[in-house]
Amino acid sequence: MATPPNILVTGGAGFIGSHVVRRFVTKYPELRIVNLDALTYAGNLENLRDIEDAPNYAFVKADICDAKAVEQVFQEQAIDAVIHLAAESHVDRSISDPMAFVNTNVIGTVTLLNAARGAWKDGDAGHLFYHVSTDEVYGSLHDDSFFLETTPYDPQSPYSASKASSDHFVRAYGNTYGLPFVISNCSNNYGSHQFPEKLIPLMIHNIQQRKPLPVYGKGENVRDWLWVEDHAAAIDVVFHKGRNGETYNVGGHNEWRNIDLVQLLCKVMDRKLGRSEGESAKLITYVTDRAGHDLRYAIDAGKIERELGWRPSITFEEGLDRTVDWYLQNAEWLEHVTSGAYRDYYQAQYGQR
Numbered sequence: 001m002a003t004p005p006n007i008l009v010t011g012g013a014g015f016i017g018s019h020v021v022r023r024f025v026t027k028y029p030e031l032r033i034v035n036l037d038a039l040t041y042a043g044n045l046e047n048l049r050d051i052e053d054a055p056n057y058a059f060v061k062a063d064i065c066d067a068k069a070v071e072q073v074f075q076e077q078a079i080d081a082v083i084h085l086a087a088e089s090h091v092d093r094s095i096s097d098p099m100a101f102v103n104t105n106v107i108g109t110v111t112l113l114n115a116a117r118g119a120w121k122d123g124d125a126g127h128l129f130y131h132v133s134t135d136e137v138y139g140s141l142h143d144d145s146f147f148l149e150t151t152p153y154d155p156q157s158p159y160s161a162s163k164a165s166s167d168h169f170v171r172a173y174g175n176t177y178g179l180p181f182v183i184s185n186c187s188n189n190y191g192s193h194q195f196p197e198k199l200i201p202l203m204i205h206n207i208q209q210r211k212p213l214p215v216y217g218k219g220e221n222v223r224d225w226l227w228v229e230d231h232a233a234a235i236d237v238v239f240h241k242g243r244n245g246e247t248y249n250v251g252g253h254n255e256w257r258n259i260d261l262v263q264l265l266c267k268v269m270d271r272k273l274g275r276s277e278g279e280s281a282k283l284i285t286y287v288t289d290r291a292g293h294d295l296r297y298a299i300d301a302g303k304i305e306r307e308l309g310w311r312p313s314i315t316f317e318e319g320l321d322r323t324v325d326w327y328l329q330n331a332e333w334l335e336h337v338t339s340g341a342y343r344d345y346y347q348a349q350y351g352q353r
């Protein structure tokens with residue numbers, strides 16, 4: 001590897017990506033982190049305001065589908081390794097616009113793979129293409145079993161089909177061209193800086209505003225939830241210690257039915273907002289179920305614990321408490337995101353550069 005190693009993080013202005021960038025920039029001053037992000041509606045540079053002037057951090061605005069731009073970044077920044085998170089990530093959006101998911105998640109990933117393959121011709125053992133993926137590639141569980149790394153892929157939504165496809169391409173490039181890679185498949189994340197279209201921040205926002213709390217179907221779908229900073233820690237461990245060609249499932253050992261989760265959030269918010277118990281739960285409104293809604297996802301995260309020593313660091317109650325506090329204390333962030341003002345930040349911060 002060149003010195004200092006240059007790590008390309010794609011999608012670093014998004015929810016999980018911003019936590020990964022912050023962790024790497026602050027924990028590893030000896031690494032240089034290049035954040036490549038197209039700044040779609042989900043990309044928000046305000047997420048990284050606290051580290052944007054760090055000497056080992058650089059931001060590049062580019063689309064991962066733009067082969068020329070991506071190749072240029074690999075060359076100019078002498079990229080040694082990739083942590084690939086850029087994606088269209090919201091299942092509901094994939095139902096209304098599947099092509100956007102094919103473009104970014106499949107074509108974008110292959111474009112990055114091609115750039116890595118083109119740039120890493122020297123056989124240097126230091127290279128790595130790390131694809132951050134989802135447990136949704138495994139499909140829906142209808143019994144009490146868990147997803148293992150060996151569970152056959154059975155994606156059910158355009159989102160999960162596009163992520164499954166990108167996982168397959170990463171493995172195919174490893175197998176065909178010898179590209180060093182790792183993949184991790186993680187369950188639902190929650191925490192600070194999440195765009196309020198996803199369940200937990202949406203509910204926090206609506207509870208605060210006394211707006212209806214839309215729950216799909218009867219709220220019986222089960223998801224495993226992991227605190228985003230624990231996911232960032234897992235990514236750190238997989239990046240540094242994961243074995244070439246391996247897959248690691250990442251999860252919180254923390255399954256919740258959607259309706260129970262929303263009830264819990266209402267309770268926590270009632271307490272924090274000084275409302276009487278049960279007040280916020282009255283806002284719950286059942287809406288027509290999502291098309292093809294997977295019933296249950298559940299991760300067996302035993303391999304990453306056994307082999308790499310990672311496990312979640314905090315309980316769900318602690319994580320939820322911290323998350324609610326963050327949204328309540330960062331009303332300005334939420335206001336900018338919901339009003340669209342966050343889009344002006346790039347222009348103000350980088351427009352002149």
Ligand SMILES: NC(=O)c1ccc[n+]([C@@H]2O[C@H](COP(=O)([O-])OP(=O)(O)OC[C@H]3O[C@@H](n4cnc5c(N)ncnc54)[C@H](O)[C@@H]3O)[C@@H](O)[C@H]2O)c1
Pocket residue numbers: 010011012013014015016017036037038039040041042043044062063064065084085086087088089090104108132133134135163185186187188189190195
């Ligand atoms: N959120 C979860 O619960 C979860 C769970 C498991 C895995 N994942 C995976 O983790 C990754 C990050 O998820 P997230 O929730 O942080 O997503 P996000 O939607 O919050 O962020 C995605 C980021 O990618 C950027 N992006 C989108 N299209 C791009 C393109 N064409 N070129 C460059 N940048 C582009 C966006 O601007 C944004 O900053 C995704 O790959 C997702 O599939 C997410």
